[in-house]
Amino acid sequence: MNRFAYASPATVTEAAAATGLVAEAMVTFDESAVLKAGGIDLLDLLKLELLTPSVVVNLRAIKGLDAITQDAAGNVAIGAMATLSQVAEHPLVRGSYPALATAIAGAAGPQLRNVATLGGNLLQRPHCWYLRSPAHHCLRKGGGHCFAIHGENQYHAIFDNHACAIVHPSTAATALVALNAEVELHDAEGATRRLPLEDFFVGPDDDIQRENALRPREVLTAIHLRKPASGTRMAHLRQGEKAGFDWPLADVAVVLAIGPDGVCREASVVLGAAAPVPHRARAAEQALQGRHPGEAAAGDAARAALRGATPLSLNAYKLALFETLVRRAILAALA
Amino acid sequence: MTATRTEIFSAGIVEAGLGTVTREIPAGEPPPWPPNAELTWIGKDVPRLNGRDKVTGATRYTVDVRLPGMLHARFLRCPLPSAELRKLDTAAATALDGARAVIALARPGDRLRYAGQPVAAVAALSPGVAAEALAAIDAEFRPLPFVVDMDEARAPDAPLVYDEASAPKGNPSGFPAAPGLPVVGNVRGPAVVRRGDPAQGFAAADIVVEGEYRTQVQTHSCLEPHAIVADWRADGLTVYMSTQFTSGVRQELAALFGLPLNRVRVVVDGMGGGFGSKSQLGVYGRTAVELSRLAGLPVRLALDRHEEQIDAGNRPGTFQRMRLGAKRDGTLTALAIESHGTAGVALGAGIGFFAERIYTCPNFETLQHDVFVNAGPGCAMRGPGNTPGAYGLEQAIDTLSERLGLDPLALRDRIDPSKARREERRIGAERIGWSRRHKPGADPGAVKRGMGVAQSLWMSNVQTNVACEVRVLRDGSVEALSSVQDIGTGIGTVMAQVVAEVLGLRPGDITVRIGDTEFPPGGPSYGSRTTASITPPLRTAATRVLAELGREAARMLNAAPEELEAREGRIRVKSDPGRSLAFRDAAALLRTDRISAVESRADDYPGFRRRMPDAAMAHEDLGGVQFAEVAVDTETGAIRVERVVAVHDCGRPINRLLLESQVQGGVLMGVSYALLERRVMDRRTGLMVNADLEHYKLAGVHDTPEIEVVILENLQGNSATDAYGIAEPANIATAPAIANAVYNAIGVRLTSLPMTPDVVLAALGKTGRS
Amino acid sequence: MTRPEMAGPGKTAITLAVNGTSRQLELEPRTTLAEALRNTLGLTGTKIACNRGACSACTVWLNGQPVLSCMTLAIDAAGQEITTIEGLAHGEALHPVQDAFIEHDAMQCGFCTPGMVMSCAALLERNPHPDAEAVRDAIAGHYCRCGTYPHVVAATLAAAERKP
Structure with a gap:
C-alpha cells in the first residue's frame, strides 16, 4: 500500500466534495482520492497497488447512511452503508425480498459481511484474475488487450465478452436488478438523482474502464426497492466450485409476478457471473410472461436465457450450468 | 557382537486376532509392550499438551519472532517466465537510507527460468524501506521464449528451459531420483523400473485395460508462509525458522557457511504447516543468513502470499498412460505405466512407487519422465509421487474390476498381498x-x-539419525528433549505419553522441550516417519533413567531393582504394591541434581528392508x-x-x-x-x-x-x-x-x-x- | 464548503481500545489493524496468512462482531472495542470454546486456530445453542490447511452444550 491521508467527513455532501472521484469503483486506477465504505474491496486494490490514492475518504462516520427503512407505501430503502449482514438479516428484506437476502447471505463469509456494505458491494471492481494482477496490463487498466479472451477464461463472461470478458462480481446486484431496484446518488452540491440499477452499470462497449455511471463528486447513498406486487415470487440460486465462500460460476435471480389466475404477469430473469454487468435475460422473461409457469415454461425460459451467448474457449460449461440454474430458480420461486 | 536376548512379542492386527512373534533383540532394549488395551497412556486420546498455547495465541511461530534490531528482508524476483538478466545495479538500493544489506542472487548474463525466481535481496530497517530499496534496484530483463504448459513443453520445437549441460542432474528427494538420465528437449528420462517381461505378461492376459490420467499442479498453501529470522553473531549463528527439519537445516547451514555444527542453532516453536515444502534451508533461508552476516544484525525474511504460491514448492502435475493385463480371475499378468510430469524447473515429477509395490504382478514396468517448464520448482508434498500415482492406478484397477465383473474389493482381495x-x-x-x-x-x-x-x-520410514534425551531432576520433574519440531501432529504430546507410560506418571507431568538443535537430533517431520523414529529411543531412554532411579529406590524399599515398577506416580514393589515411594521422593534420593539418558534409534528388530544414510525403511x-x-x-x-x-x-x-x-x-x-x-x-x-x-x-x-x-x-x-x-x-x-x-x-x-x-x-x- | 480534517499520510495519533485497555499509537493511516496488533502492540496471536480477506486467520472482534483485521484499517477501528485472541480468556479461565478446542483437538499446526476460536466464540456469544450448520456458516470463510474443520465443529457444539 502507498501512503495516503485519511479523512472522515460527517456529511455526504462533504464526502462528495472531498474527492473529485467516484467511490470504490474507479474511473482509472491512478486517481488521487477515493471513497471508502466498508473498505474490503478498497483495501484489496490498495494492497495490490492497483489504486494509489493520496487521500482515502471514509464514509463510515456519516450518520444514517446504514438505515433500512420502509415508507408508507411499503417501499424499502437500504442505506448504502448498511452492511451485508444487516441487509441479509433484516426482517424487511427477508420478508419482502427473500431472493436478495439469499444472494447476500451466500456472499463471502460472515466476517466480511459484517463489514462490507451493500453500496460497496455494488461498486466493487471485478475479480477477473488479470484485472487484479498488477503484472497484466489489461484493457480495463489502459492496456492493449483483454488477456482473458484468449487466456484462462473459465470464470469469465459468456455474453458481451468480445472486448473485455469480466463478469460483474456482485450477487446482490443480480438480485437487485431482478427486483428493478434503483440507486440514489448524491453530489457535492447536495443534489440527488435516482436511476435504475440496471442503467447504473456500464458495459465495456460504453466505457472499457468503468463498471458504473457514478460521476465524479458523487456518492451512492441508497438502494430503493419497490413494494412487491401481491403474488410476487422470487428466488436466487448460485453455483460455485466450492460449496461455500466462493465466487459463483453462475448465479441467477428470478422474480415472477403471478396473477390470481396463475398466469405470470411479469418476469425478471437476471444472470450473474455471465456478463460484464448483471445480464437480464429478456428472452427468458418473454418465455414466462402470459403463461402458467411450470416445468415446461421453466425449461423454455432456461433455453431462451442462453440464446445469443458467445462462450469463450474454456467457459462453454456455463451454458449448461445457467440453463439448469434458470430452470431451477423459476421452479424454486414457484415452490 | 552386541549382547542380545530373546523376547516374545504380541503380533498381528489386534482387530483381527493377535498372535506372537519371537525376536532376538539387543540386550539394552526395554521389554515388549502388551497391546494398547493393557497400557495406561499409549493408544489413548490424550489432548495435546501445547493446546492451551495454541488456543490463546501464545504459541510463537517464526513469523511472530521479533529480535532487537531486527531487519526486514525482501526479494527482487524475475517478473518474466524466461529471461536473460541484462543488468543488475544495486548501488542506489545500497545507498538508500535505512537499507542495511543488499545481495545479488544472479549476475548479468544469467538465464532466469521462471517468473518469481529470486534475483536480489535487501535487508532494511522496516518492510517499507525494504520495498523502497527493491524499487531502487536497477534490473533489466531480456524476455526469452518460454513454455509453461507440459504438453507444449514436450513438443519438438518447444522453447528449451535448459540445455543439456545446465539441466538439473538429480534430486535426492525427488521421484524419479535416478541420476544420469538423458535429457531430450525439455524431457528428462525415462527412469525405468522393470521386473519380469511385460510383453509376455500382456500376451498371457485374458483382458487388457488401458487408461490415461492427468493430475494438476497443487501448491502446498501452508497458512504460515516460509519464514526465517537469522541472527548471525561473532560467536555463532541462530536461526528461527518455520522448518520441518531443524537438524537438517543446521547441517545445511554449517556446510554452506563453513561453521562448526556446534555454532549453528536452529529453533522453531509453532510451525504453521509444511506438507513437504519446508524440508530444506532453501534459497530464502540461505539469503536471510547471508543478509544477517553482511548487516551484522538479525534479519527477518517471510514470504508474502503471492511469493508463497509461486515459489515455495508445489506438487508436480502428471500425465499417466496405464496398461493393465489380467487373467479372468483377476490375477494380474502385466502392468505398464509411462508417465510424464512437471516440477517446473526442478526434478521430481514422477508417480512414485505405488504401482511398483501395491499389487502382486510378475511383469511390471514404469517409465517415468520429468518435463521442464518455466514455472516454480516443485518439491515433495504429502505422499509425493504416490498421490498422483494412486489416482491413476486405483482408477485403472476399478476399471479392470468392472471389466472382469468382479467387485472392486474382491479383485483387491485377490491381488493385494x-x-x-x-x-x-x-x-x-x-x-x-x-x-x-x-x-x-x-x-x-x-x-x-x-x-x-x-x-x-x-x-514405513525410519530416521536412524535420531536420538532423544530423558532427564529426571531431583525435585521429580521430568524432561524429554529432542530437536524434533511439531509440524502440527502433536509429536510433543506423543513423546510425553511414552515417557509417562514408562515412568508411571501422567503426560502432563512431562516437560517436553523440542524444536531446538541444542537438543539431540530429532529427525525430520516428513515421510511419515517422526513417531516411528523418535518414540523407540525415547522409551529406551526413559527406561534407563527409571532404572537409575530404581537403584536408589530399591535401597530405600529393601527390594531388588528388578522387583520394582513405576505406576500411578509411585515406584513400588510389584509383588507388594503397598511398599512404595512417590516418584518425587525417589527422585529426591538422587546423588546429583539431574540424571539423564540419551538413546539413539536402534534398528528395527528384524532389520530393515532398505538402508540409506541417516534413514531406513521397515519391512x-x-x-x-x-x-x-x-x-x-x-x-x-x-x-x-x-x-x-x-x-x-x-x-x-x-x-x-x-x-x-x-x-x-x-x-x-x-x-x-x-x-x-x-x-x-x-x-x-x-x-x-x-x-x-x-x-x-x-x-x-x-x-x-x-x-x-x-x-x-x-x-x-x-x-x-x-x-x-x-x-x-x-x-x-x-x-x-x-x-x-x-x-x-x-x-x-x-x-x-x-x-x-x-x-x-x-x-x-x-x-x-x- | 468545509474540507474535512485530514490525518496522515505520515504517522498520526490513533487510540485503540484493545482487550479492555486503551492504547495510544502513532500509525500511518495505511496501517491495517492486523499490522497494528502484531507489529506495534506485539499481539502476535492474530495471524496473517493470505492478507487479502480470503482465509479469516486474522479474525478479531470489533464491538463483539468477528471481522477480518487484515482488511480493516487500524484508524477505522478507533473508537470500537477490539478483542483479540489474547483477550478472550478471563485470566486463567479459558473461554469455553478454547477449552473445547483443546479437548476435541480442534487444531493441528495451529496457525488458523486463533481466528477459528474467535469466530466460534463470537457465534456462541450471539447464538448460545447453534446447530452444526450454524457453526459451519460461522467458519465458512476460514481456511485450515491441516483439515481441522470436523473437530472445530465438534468442539464448538460441545462448548455450546456446556454453556448454561
Whole structure:
C-alpha cells in the first residue's frame, strides 16, 4: 500500500466534495482520492497497488447512511452503508425480498459481511484474475488487450465478452436488478438523482474502464426497492466450485409476478457471473410472461436465457450450468 | 557382537486376532509392550499438551519472532517466465537510507527460468524501506521464449528451459531420483523400473485395460508462509525458522557457511504447516543468513502470499498412460505405466512407487519422465509421487474390476498381498455400507449418488539419525528433549505419553522441550516417519533413567531393582504394591541434581528392508483404504463428497485423537485436490494467475464430508514402541476413492483433476467440449 | 464548503481500545489493524496468512462482531472495542470454546486456530445453542490447511452444550 491521508467527513455532501472521484469503483486506477465504505474491496486494490490514492475518504462516520427503512407505501430503502449482514438479516428484506437476502447471505463469509456494505458491494471492481494482477496490463487498466479472451477464461463472461470478458462480481446486484431496484446518488452540491440499477452499470462497449455511471463528486447513498406486487415470487440460486465462500460460476435471480389466475404477469430473469454487468435475460422473461409457469415454461425460459451467448474457449460449461440454474430458480420461486 | 536376548512379542492386527512373534533383540532394549488395551497412556486420546498455547495465541511461530534490531528482508524476483538478466545495479538500493544489506542472487548474463525466481535481496530497517530499496534496484530483463504448459513443453520445437549441460542432474528427494538420465528437449528420462517381461505378461492376459490420467499442479498453501529470522553473531549463528527439519537445516547451514555444527542453532516453536515444502534451508533461508552476516544484525525474511504460491514448492502435475493385463480371475499378468510430469524447473515429477509395490504382478514396468517448464520448482508434498500415482492406478484397477465383473474389493482381495489392507477393506466396507453400492449410473434423477474405494501405500520410514534425551531432576520433574519440531501432529504430546507410560506418571507431568538443535537430533517431520523414529529411543531412554532411579529406590524399599515398577506416580514393589515411594521422593534420593539418558534409534528388530544414510525403511509398508460416497449433480456438474470412511494402520497407534486429526487432514487435502485445487498458468504470459487464496481454492468447512476414521492396531514386534506414521497414507487414497465414487454415480469416468463442474459437464457431453 | 480534517499520510495519533485497555499509537493511516496488533502492540496471536480477506486467520472482534483485521484499517477501528485472541480468556479461565478446542483437538499446526476460536466464540456469544450448520456458516470463510474443520465443529457444539 502507498501512503495516503485519511479523512472522515460527517456529511455526504462533504464526502462528495472531498474527492473529485467516484467511490470504490474507479474511473482509472491512478486517481488521487477515493471513497471508502466498508473498505474490503478498497483495501484489496490498495494492497495490490492497483489504486494509489493520496487521500482515502471514509464514509463510515456519516450518520444514517446504514438505515433500512420502509415508507408508507411499503417501499424499502437500504442505506448504502448498511452492511451485508444487516441487509441479509433484516426482517424487511427477508420478508419482502427473500431472493436478495439469499444472494447476500451466500456472499463471502460472515466476517466480511459484517463489514462490507451493500453500496460497496455494488461498486466493487471485478475479480477477473488479470484485472487484479498488477503484472497484466489489461484493457480495463489502459492496456492493449483483454488477456482473458484468449487466456484462462473459465470464470469469465459468456455474453458481451468480445472486448473485455469480466463478469460483474456482485450477487446482490443480480438480485437487485431482478427486483428493478434503483440507486440514489448524491453530489457535492447536495443534489440527488435516482436511476435504475440496471442503467447504473456500464458495459465495456460504453466505457472499457468503468463498471458504473457514478460521476465524479458523487456518492451512492441508497438502494430503493419497490413494494412487491401481491403474488410476487422470487428466488436466487448460485453455483460455485466450492460449496461455500466462493465466487459463483453462475448465479441467477428470478422474480415472477403471478396473477390470481396463475398466469405470470411479469418476469425478471437476471444472470450473474455471465456478463460484464448483471445480464437480464429478456428472452427468458418473454418465455414466462402470459403463461402458467411450470416445468415446461421453466425449461423454455432456461433455453431462451442462453440464446445469443458467445462462450469463450474454456467457459462453454456455463451454458449448461445457467440453463439448469434458470430452470431451477423459476421452479424454486414457484415452490 | 552386541549382547542380545530373546523376547516374545504380541503380533498381528489386534482387530483381527493377535498372535506372537519371537525376536532376538539387543540386550539394552526395554521389554515388549502388551497391546494398547493393557497400557495406561499409549493408544489413548490424550489432548495435546501445547493446546492451551495454541488456543490463546501464545504459541510463537517464526513469523511472530521479533529480535532487537531486527531487519526486514525482501526479494527482487524475475517478473518474466524466461529471461536473460541484462543488468543488475544495486548501488542506489545500497545507498538508500535505512537499507542495511543488499545481495545479488544472479549476475548479468544469467538465464532466469521462471517468473518469481529470486534475483536480489535487501535487508532494511522496516518492510517499507525494504520495498523502497527493491524499487531502487536497477534490473533489466531480456524476455526469452518460454513454455509453461507440459504438453507444449514436450513438443519438438518447444522453447528449451535448459540445455543439456545446465539441466538439473538429480534430486535426492525427488521421484524419479535416478541420476544420469538423458535429457531430450525439455524431457528428462525415462527412469525405468522393470521386473519380469511385460510383453509376455500382456500376451498371457485374458483382458487388457488401458487408461490415461492427468493430475494438476497443487501448491502446498501452508497458512504460515516460509519464514526465517537469522541472527548471525561473532560467536555463532541462530536461526528461527518455520522448518520441518531443524537438524537438517543446521547441517545445511554449517556446510554452506563453513561453521562448526556446534555454532549453528536452529529453533522453531509453532510451525504453521509444511506438507513437504519446508524440508530444506532453501534459497530464502540461505539469503536471510547471508543478509544477517553482511548487516551484522538479525534479519527477518517471510514470504508474502503471492511469493508463497509461486515459489515455495508445489506438487508436480502428471500425465499417466496405464496398461493393465489380467487373467479372468483377476490375477494380474502385466502392468505398464509411462508417465510424464512437471516440477517446473526442478526434478521430481514422477508417480512414485505405488504401482511398483501395491499389487502382486510378475511383469511390471514404469517409465517415468520429468518435463521442464518455466514455472516454480516443485518439491515433495504429502505422499509425493504416490498421490498422483494412486489416482491413476486405483482408477485403472476399478476399471479392470468392472471389466472382469468382479467387485472392486474382491479383485483387491485377490491381488493385494497386504494383510492390513485386507482387514481395512473388510472394516471399511462394513462402515460405509458397501452392500448398498449400485451399478454405475444406476441412480435415477439429476443428482446421482455413488460409492468408491481406493487404497493407499506408503513406506514405513525410519530416521536412524535420531536420538532423544530423558532427564529426571531431583525435585521429580521430568524432561524429554529432542530437536524434533511439531509440524502440527502433536509429536510433543506423543513423546510425553511414552515417557509417562514408562515412568508411571501422567503426560502432563512431562516437560517436553523440542524444536531446538541444542537438543539431540530429532529427525525430520516428513515421510511419515517422526513417531516411528523418535518414540523407540525415547522409551529406551526413559527406561534407563527409571532404572537409575530404581537403584536408589530399591535401597530405600529393601527390594531388588528388578522387583520394582513405576505406576500411578509411585515406584513400588510389584509383588507388594503397598511398599512404595512417590516418584518425587525417589527422585529426591538422587546423588546429583539431574540424571539423564540419551538413546539413539536402534534398528528395527528384524532389520530393515532398505538402508540409506541417516534413514531406513521397515519391512512392512503402511496401508490404508478409503471409501467415499458422493452425490453428483449431473445438471450443474457439482460433486459433493458426502462421506469418507478412512481405515488406516500405523503400527501401534500412540494417540488416537491426534491420529484422527491427521487422517481427517489427509482426507481433506485429498478432497481439495480432487475437487478444487489447481495452479493456473497463463500460457501466453507465463504467469500464475491464481497466486492467492481467493482464486486458488482450498476446501473449506462446507466442502468437508462426514469423515469416519478407523485406525487399526497393527503390532509387529519391530521396535520398543512398534509405532509408525500415518500422515501420507491418509492423503494418498482420497482422490482416487472420490473418482471411483464419481464413476459409480454417473457411469462416466473422469480422468483428470480437479473434478470441477466444467470437467463433469464436459464428461457428460453437456458442453460441446471434448 | 468545509474540507474535512485530514490525518496522515505520515504517522498520526490513533487510540485503540484493545482487550479492555486503551492504547495510544502513532500509525500511518495505511496501517491495517492486523499490522497494528502484531507489529506495534506485539499481539502476535492474530495471524496473517493470505492478507487479502480470503482465509479469516486474522479474525478479531470489533464491538463483539468477528471481522477480518487484515482488511480493516487500524484508524477505522478507533473508537470500537477490539478483542483479540489474547483477550478472550478471563485470566486463567479459558473461554469455553478454547477449552473445547483443546479437548476435541480442534487444531493441528495451529496457525488458523486463533481466528477459528474467535469466530466460534463470537457465534456462541450471539447464538448460545447453534446447530452444526450454524457453526459451519460461522467458519465458512476460514481456511485450515491441516483439515481441522470436523473437530472445530465438534468442539464448538460441545462448548455450546456446556454453556448454561
